[in-house]
Amino acid sequence: GAGVSQSPRYKVAKRGQDVALRCDPISGHVSLFWYQQALGQGPEFLTYFQNEAQLDKSGLPSDRFFAERPEGSVSTLKIQRTQQEDSAVYLCASSLGRGIYNSPLHFGNGTRLTVT
């Protein structure tokens, strides 16, 4: 497919479990972003990559959150020891980057995480 793909679409985890969320960006897109979106709110920035380099992780809420993009393509957002406040939709987006600074973000449909 031509768009950003995220999996799983829904994830239910018991408090304390670890989860891994996957993002397949558009082929050739250099920049990849993770956002967290609470119900009825705008997306909150978590982290972003340019190729495999994580350039900014200032939005990660705690050291339980970890993101990687080892080969500059697929990215995984991992949350360890999940807490109820982690329940949200996690959105991944990619863009051309590479100095095309006004390139738009292309979003996936998100992973809805529910921690019980």
Next chain:
Amino acid sequence: TQLLEQSPQFLSIQEGENLTVYCNSSSVFSSLQWYRQEPGEGPVLLVTVVTGGEVKKLKRLTFQFGDARKDSSLHITAAQPGDTGLYLCAGRTSNRDDKIIFGKGTRLHILP
């Protein structure tokens, strides 16, 4: 911390009415984008504005970037039920990187 404040948070109006949504910040942005999001989907880009004072039109939607590049507005003429959705403004914080931050959104509901 750079913040984007959107107002109003919620707006419910009758079909055919006009409306304006605002996006404000105390910070300067190198560019500003407007996205629309439907339930269960990711946001989709509507427009990018780059130059202070710039005005862009997309059918019944008019976007304006403030002269100082700190604020923007979205005006919809003759709103239709298909305009219902969450409208998000998003700013690029620097010309040197790709980081984009979002406002909290305006949830718009157009009544038929």
